[in-house]
Each structure stands twice: as structure tokens, then as C-alpha cells.
Amino acid sequence: MSYLKSILGAAATLALASGAALAEPALIFDLGGKFDKSFNEAAFNGAERWKAETGGTYRELEMQSEAQREQALRRLAEAGSNPIVMTGFAFGDVLNKVAPDYPDTKFAIIDMVVDQPNVKSVVFNEHEGSYLVGMMAAMASKTGTVGFVGGMDIPLIRKFACGYAQGVKAVNPDATIIANMTGTTPAAWNDPVKGGELAKAQIAQGADVIYAAAGGTGIGVLQAAADEGKLSIGVDSNQNYLHPGSVLTSMLKRVDNAVYEAFKEGENLQPGVNVMGIANGGVGYALDEHNASLVTEEMKAAVDAAAAKIASGELQVHDYMSDDSCPALSF
Amino acid sequence: MDYATLLQILDSTLRLATPLLLACLAGLFSERAGIFDIGLEGKMLMAAMASGAVAFLTGSAWVGLMAGIGASMVLAVIHGLASITFRGNQLISGVALNFLASGITVLVAEDLFGQGGRTPPLEGAARFQALTLPLSGTLSEVPLLGPLYAEVVSGHTALVYVALLTVPLTWWVLFRTRFGLRLRAVGENPESVDTAGISVTRLRYTAVLITGVLCGIAGAYMATALQAGFGREMTAGRGYIALAALIFAKWRPWHALYACLLFGFLQALALRPDVIEAAAGFKVPVPFLDALPYVLTVIVLAGFVGKAIPPRAGGQPYVKER
Numbered sequence: 164m165s166y167l168k169s170i171l172g173a174a175a176t177l178a179l180a181s182g183a184a185l186a187e188p189a190l191i192f193d194l195g196g197k198f199d200k201s202f203n204e205a206a207f208n209g210a211e212r213w214k215a216e217t218g219g220t221y222r223e224l225e226m227q228s229e230a231q232r233e234q235a236l237r238r239l240a241e242a243g244s245n246p247i248v249m250t251g252f253a254f255g256d257v258l259n260k261v262a263p264d265y266p267d268t269k270f271a272i273i274d275m276v277v278d279q280p281n282v283k284s285v286v287f288n289e290h291e292g293s294y295l296v297g298m299m300a301a302m303a304s305k306t307g308t309v310g311f312v313g314g315m316d317i318p319l320i321r322k323f324a325c326g327y328a329q330g331v332k333a334v335n336p337d338a339t340i341i342a343n344m345t346g347t348t349p350a351a352w353n354d355p356v357k358g359g360e361l362a363k364a365q366i367a368q369g370a371d372v373i374y375a376a377a378g379g380t381g382i383g384v385l386q387a388a389a390d391e392g393k394l395s396i397g398v399d400s401n402q403n404y405l406h407p408g409s410v411l412t413s414m415l416k417r418v419d420n421a422v423y424e425a426f427k428e429g430e431n432l433q434p435g436v437n438v439m440g441i442a443n444g445g446v447g448y449a450l451d452e453h454n455a456s457l458v459t460e461e462m463k464a465a466v467d468a469a470a471a472k473i474a475s476g477e478l479q480v481h482d483y484m485s486d487d488s489c490p491a492l493s494f
Numbered sequence: 495m496d497y498a499t500l501l502q503i504l505d506s507t508l509r510l511a512t513p514l515l516l517a518c519l520a521g522l523f524s525e526r527a528g529i530f531d532i533g534l535e536g537k538m539l540m541a542a543m544a545s546g547a548v549a550f551l552t553g554s555a556w557v558g559l560m561a562g563i564g565a566s567m568v569l570a571v572i573h574g575l576a577s578i579t580f581r582g583n584q585l586i587s588g589v590a591l592n593f594l595a596s597g598i599t600v601l602v603a604e605d606l607f608g609q610g611g612r613t614p615p616l617e618g619a620a621r622f623q624a625l626t627l628p629l630s631g632t633l634s635e636v637p638l639l640g641p642l643y644a645e646v647v648s649g650h651t652a653l654v655y656v657a658l659l660t661v662p663l664t665w666w667v668l669f670r671t672r673f674g675l676r677l678r679a680v681g682e683n684p685e686s687v688d689t690a691g692i693s694v695t696r697l698r699y700t701a702v703l704i705t706g707v708l709c710g711i712a713g714a715y716m717a718t719a720l721q722a723g724f725g726r727e728m729t730a731g732r733g734y735i736a737l738a739a740l741i742f743a744k745w746r747p748w749h750a751l752y753a754c755l756l757f758g759f760l761q762a763l764a765l766r767p768d769v770i771e772a773a774a775g776f777k778v779p780v781p782f783l784d785a786l787p788y789v790l791t792v793i794v795l796a797g798f799v800g801k802a803i804p805p806r807a808g809g810q811p812y813v814k815e816r
Contacts (some may be wrong), residue, residue, distance in 0.1 A: 180499050196600075196610050196611060196726070197610065198604070198608065198609055198610025198611070198612075199610050200609070200610060200612070204610070341768075343765065344780070346784065347779075347780075347781050347784075350727070350730050350731060353725060353726055353727045353728065353730065354724050354728065354730040355721050355728055356510075356513075356716055356720050356721055356728065356730065357761075357765075358728065359720060359721060360506055360509065360510060360761075360762070360765055361765050364502065364506060364762075364765040364766055365505065367498075367499070367502040379612075379725045379726065379728075381638070382612070382721075382723075382725060383721055383725075386504070386615070386721060405615065406615075
């Protein structure tokens with residue numbers, strides 16, 4: 164037994180030593196998968212941009228199940244990857260446990276705050292971006308009723324809903340906001356059928372613009388809105404192209420920038436909390452040839468003015484996660 | 495709740511009940527023949543992927559449907575081989591097929607289209623379009639029943655009507671044909687069927703293949719009629735709800751229809767928390783409604799509402815006496 168232990172120990176030391184010389188950055192994708200047209204794909208795009216610009220290489224890993232998280236982190240850390248970037252709030256607990264074991268490795272986690280001396284936490288002000296698309300929804304709506312479809316009912320998604328509702332109310336204080344969550348389990352991220360039915364139910368209640376913050380479920384929401392001739396709003400990545408002429412805009416979360424920055428800093432990654440908001444280009448709304456005909460000059464001017472105010476701190480959008488309550492919407 | 499809201503909920507009920515109903519009838523054929531099938535979910539998922547992919551490649555929803563049925567039948571044959579020919583454990587085979595489908599669908603879709611295990615969005619003829627039934631325009635003027643016909647009964651895709659017609663067809667096949675009698679007998683007492691000189695193996699394979707066909711239609715309905723393409727794990731547990739409905743219906747076709755409509759209604763109601771709040775007077779948590787089908791099934795299984803007795807030879811591989 165002790166013989167086996169010493170062999171294993173020697174192997175581990177060897178692996179550590181050889182890995183340290185390489186110091187490739189690594190990226191771990193969450194369960195949504197690398198090409199989810201949304202969150203993880205944005206991270207992938209950021210890593211690819213870094214690769215194209217610097218000519219460097221990086222390791223990548225796609226999660227297949229919950230149980231792999233710790234193992235994946237440890238494996239990459241022991242192989243000498245530095246820094247290790249991971250996408251998704253679900254890594255929070257595991258990273259909190261693993262990070263102290265590898266003090267020389269730098270970690271970056273997106274969408275979650277982990278308080279460790281070698282971890283950089285990147286969080287986004289989704290409520291600010293959602294506020295902007297909420298304004299656009301209220302301006303585009305003819306019925307004065309707009310919808311929101313969330314994925315799994317977690318505080319982060321409520322943060323989206325709350326920012327959106329505030330944006331809607333800022334333009335039209337009398338507007339009705341119908342908010343639904345798809346479910347309470349991770350399956351809620353991948354149920355386009357239920358998403359489509361939720362969208363149809365909201366349309367039946369008079370909603371004519373629906374904002375989906377629901378991962379794969381959102382695809383069903385966008386589809387149902389397009390089928391019924393209503394408008395929808397995409398999330399995370401630019402989803403305007405999915406249904407040109409029906410997707411009003413997309414709330415952009417620049418996960419790609421976060422990954423790019425982390426890779427660029429490399430081993431000198433600055434630990435601490437990094438908040439990406441409108442002010443530093445972390446969130447925004449998408450405007451391209453697919454939605455140009457839907458977004459009027461007036462809309463654009465109003466939203467850009469609000470964005471400038473938020474950036475300067477003149478306008479404060481309430482963050483649901485700061486006190487678990489929302490002034491504009493009740494759940 | 496006004497009448498228009500009720501119609502909207504019933505409309506949604508029918509859409510949501512259709513995949514449940516097809517899967518439930520699929521399970522009914524298999525279990526009546528003595529083969530338990532946990533793998534309804536996997537077959538539906540496989541069919542959803544195959545139909546979504548083929549409908550996109552060929553531009554025809556009907557070709558997609560055929561591909562979906564084919565893919566589902568492949569899994570059905572594997573289940574048949576494992577549980578009939580090799581007399582393996584039927585539950586384990588079904589669970590294994592669910593895992594297989596969960597992985598292989600994403601793998602194949604990713605390999606074909608490179609869009610994260612999703613098939614590209616379908617348009618036009620690649621997707622089943624809603625049919626307007628005759629006279630729905632003129633009849634919609636009739637009070638009460640007119641809008642019911644125009645809004646709820648009319649305006650669905652062809653597969654919804656196929657599913658509804660499958661119910662009387664299933665009843666007729668099972669209870670009015672010689673084949674149906676033998677099929678039921680093989681699930682209750684395969685020895686007697688064998689004694690009568692009828693092949694137990696062939697009957698059970700036929701039942702399993704019918705299960706494959708019906709699951710195939712259910713999967714194709716989700717990917718090419720309700721939605722416009724396949725997404726990973728898009729069946730989201732509907733195969734298991736269908737199994738619950740089957741127990742709830744005590745393995746009878748008409749009752750399966752009622753059970754699936756009830757479960758579909760509960761799902762549709764869960765989409766409208768505002769309606770429940772207005773009707774009940776207090777806020778009912780949505781997860782409670784999502785869980786209700788399972789709760790009801792447990793109540794039935796516990797024997798509070800009559801007895802749910804599964805086919806007697808269910809789950810047991812048939813060994814011919816030598």
C-alpha cells in the first residue's frame with residue numbers, strides 16, 4: 164500500500180512539474196454544452212478570439228454530468244493548466260473546495276462569486292441589460308402587455324425578470340408584465356415544448372413581446388412567438404438571426420469578453436470580483452441586419468440614453484439578488 | 495375564468511396531451527403483451543431527433559415522420575431482443591435504452607449539423623402545419639359549441655387527430671380482434687397461448703414493434719409539429735408521465751385517453767398561475783401542479799381508487815418448457 168502511495172505521489176509530482184512548464188489556459192463548459200447558441204458558445208467564441216490573436220493553445224472540457232465537476236477541475240489543475248476558466252454558477256461550491264488545494268493555480272468563474280485568494284469571479288449586471296430590452300419591449304408592444312419566460316426558477320433568472328420589468332415600467336407605467344418560470348429542476352433549461360406552450364399562453368393573455376431567459380427552452384419561446392406573428396427577445400448571445408423579423412433584439416451578456424480577458428491576463432490573473440455592466444461593455448442589446456426593421460430610431464435613441472445614464476450611475480436599476488425582492492414585479 | 499380562457503387552456507391541453515397519449519398507448523400494447531417498457535422516453539427522444547434531422551434534410555415532414563418511426567422501431571427491436579429472445583430484465587433494458595437515446599441523439603445531431611446537438615429550425619413543408627377542419631368558420635358563430643369546435647377541436651396538426659383516432663383503433667384491435675385476444679392472453683398467461691399452438695415470441699415482438707411505431711409518432715410530433723426541430727433531452731420526462739398515465743388508466747385504451755387528457759390539462763393549467771389564483775382564491779405553487787400526475791398515480795397504485803392490477807405475466811420472460 165505504501166509502495167503504491169509513493170508511486171502515485173511521484174507520478175503526481177511529475178505531472179505537476181511537467182504541467183507547470185506548459186501553463187496553458189483551460190476552459191470548462193457547463194452542462195448546456197459548447198454549442199448552446201447562447202451562454203457557453205459565447206465563452207467558446209471568446210477563447211477562440213484569444214487563440215486567433217495570440218496564436219496560443221488552450222485546453223477545453225465539456226461537462227457531461229453533475230458528478231464530473233470536481234474531478235474535471237482537479238484534473239486540469241494537476242495537469243498544470245493556468246488559468247482555469249469555468250462557465251456557470253453551478254461550479255461555485257466545487258471551486259470553493261478545490262481552489263485552496265492548488266494555491267499556485269489561478270481560477271476564473273463566470274456568473275458566481277467565490278471568495279478565495281486565487282479566484283477571479285466575473286459577474287454580470289444582467290438586470291441592466293434586461294432593463295434596456297424591457298424598454299424596447301414596452302415601446303414595441305401595441306397591447307401594453309409583455310411577457311417573460313424564465314428557465315429554472317433561481318435568483319439569477321429572477322434578476323433578469325426584475326430588470327426587464329423595471330425597463331418596461333419606465334416606458335409604460337401601466338404595462339402588464341406576465342412572468343412565468345418553466346420549472347424548478349435543471350430539466351427546465353431544455354424543454355422547448357413547454358416553453359412554446361408558455362409563450363402561447365402568454366400571447367392568449369395579450370402579450371405581444373416575450374423575453375426568454377431560459378437556455379434551450381427559450382428556442383421554443385422564440386419559435387412560438389414567430390409562429391403566432393408576435394415579437395420575442397433573445398438572451399446571452401445574439402439570437403436575432405434565429406427568426407429574422409420576429410426577434411426584436413437580444414440581451415447580450417459578453418461572456419466572450421470575460422473569457423478573452425481572463426485568457427489574456429494568463430497567469431497574472433487578478434483575483435477578486437469583477438462586475439461587468441453597461442459601463443464596461445459587459446451587457447447590452449443586439450442590433451444587426453435581422454432586427455433593423457423592428458427597431459425604430461426613437462427606440463434606439465431612448466435606449467441609448469438610458470444606457471448612458473446607467474453607465475454614469477445616474478440611473479440605478481434594482482438588482483433582485485441584492486435583497487431578494489423586486490419593486491416592479493411580484494413572483 | 496371566462497370562456498375564452500377556458501378554450502385557450504383546453505387547446506393547450508390537447509397539444510400537451512397528444513405526445514402523452516401516443517406514448518401511453520404505445521406502452522399499453524407492450525405491457526398488455528407482458529413486456530414492461532421503461533424506454534418510452536428514449537424511443538420518443540430518438541424519434542424526435544431522427545424526424546427533425548430527416549425532415550430538415552429532405553424538406554418533408556412526412557418523410558421525417560417515417561424516419562422517426564424507423565428510429566424508434568430500432569430501439570424497440572433492441573428491447574425485444576434483450577427481453578424476449580435473450581430473456582433479460584425488461585426494466586434494465588428499458589433504462590439502458592433511455593441512456594443510449596439520451597447520448598446518441600445529441601451525438602448524431604452534433605455530428606450532422608454541428609449546432610450543439612440541435613437540429614436546424616424547420617420551415618414550411620418540413621414541419622406539420624395546423625389543419626383547419628371543415629365548417630369551423632361557419633360553425634364558430636354557434637354559441638358555446640361553435641367556438642369550442644373552432645378553437646379547440648380544429649386547428650391542430652394532422653398528428654393530433656392521428657393520436658385521437660388511435661384510441662378507438664387500439665380498443666378495437668385489443669378487444670374485437672383475434673390478434674388482440676391473443677395479445678392480451680400472452681400478457682396474462684403465455685403458457686396457455688403456447689399450448690394453443692401460437693408463438694409467444696412472435697406475438698410479443700409484434701406488440702413491441704407497435705410500441706415502436708406509436709413512440710415514433712409521439713417523438714415526431716414533438717420535433718416537427720409542436721416545435722420546429724430537435725433539442726437535447728426535449729422529451730423532458732414525458733415518457734415517464736405516460737407510464738404514470740398508463741397505470742392511472744389501469745391498462746385500458748379509453749381510460750388512457752381520459753388519463754392523458756387529465757394530465758395534459760394539469761400541465762396546461764400549470765402554465766396559467768393567474769387562472770388558478772383567481773379560481774382557488776390563493777396562490778397555488780406551480781411545482782405542486784407539475785407533481786400532481788405522479789401524486790395521483792401513487793394514490794391509484796396504493797389502491798384508494800379501485801385496484802390497479804398489471805398484466806399478470808408482465809416483466810417475466812417466457813421460458814418454453816422442455
